Amino acid sequence: MTAQPIHEHEPERVPRNAEGIAAALSGAQRMEFYRELLAARPEQARGVLLRWWGEAMLDTDPEADARADAVLAGTVSTVSVDELVARRRAAGLPVD
Structure with a gap:
């Protein structure tokens, strides 16, 4: 994958x-x-x-305005730093 x-x-x-x-x-x-x-x-x-x-x-x-509205409404999906690091490692990307 x-x-x-x-x-x-x-x-x-x-x-x-x-x-x-x-x-x-x-x-x-x-x-x-x-x-x-x-x-x-x-x-x-x-x-x-x-x-x-x-x-x-x-x-x-x-899409900046729509993204800002979503942030203010609290509807933006989030990801933890640990999950982000794991995704980058899985993709072979640097994490430093």
Whole structure:
């Protein structure tokens, strides 16, 4: 059995590179992203890219309003950290 993503993005809504991330962000966010990326040490750059990619994905989520309403209504399904780690391990994904 293999794990599949819940929502596939083909092609990805936000490419996982600096250009794709910057294109998805608003002007003020884009400036902050570039400021952080340019100030990051090489070993920190990956973390900056991952954090801002997540921000860009959230900002461009076409279901964001419905998801926020579900959170506020308390109807969003949840998963424990242990279960999430187990799923990632089963899929061969990193858990660190």
